[in-house]
Amino acid sequence: MASDESKRTVHCADALAWLEGQGVLAGCSIITSMPDVSEFPSLSLAEWKDWFIRTAALVLSRCPDDGVTIFYQTDIKKDGTWVDKGYLVQKAAEQQGHALLWHKVVCRAPPGGVTFGRPAYSHMLCFSKGIRADLAKSTADVLPQAGEVTWTRGMGVEACLVACRYVLDNTPTRTIVDPFCGHGTVLAVANELGLEAVGVELSAKRARKARTLRMPLK
Structure with missing residues (x-):
């Protein structure tokens, strides 16, 4: 459901089926956060790891050489x-021949605190086949906060801003694709920066929210 006003399209569909039906997404970069093992109760941890690597490889395979793929992922502590x-994503990138351009740490809690089920930070990793990092345009490796989130599994606004601005400043691509878009924070931030956005979300309720979410930048 696209409009000239929002420059946003959200497909209510299975992300893997949608990606498998696409070729390389010309003119696009990809920013996404892939599902955790908790969303796959029928899979063992080993089976989910295999799924995660295969899916990350599929995501990477749809990025054009002049675009980037940025993953935002939070580790878990299990058993x-x-x-x-971050390691699992890099395994997929090596399989697809994508180079790691940068790896940022995004603080989810103040340094020095103790967390249990999840660590106090998330990974944000950027890969590309054709783009190479320009050291003159380097940005902070540690983000002190992720920013506002619309749901517990969502990517924070500050992290989205860093990712979208990198695409804007370092690639010719002007459309952001998020195949696991959730409530659509990545899409909303991309639109605020003047980028077009395409999302895929299996949940009809979340897809509806992703079509209309606004995240005005301060």
């Missing part, structure tokens, strides 16, 4: 072990 999603 007494630490599951590093």
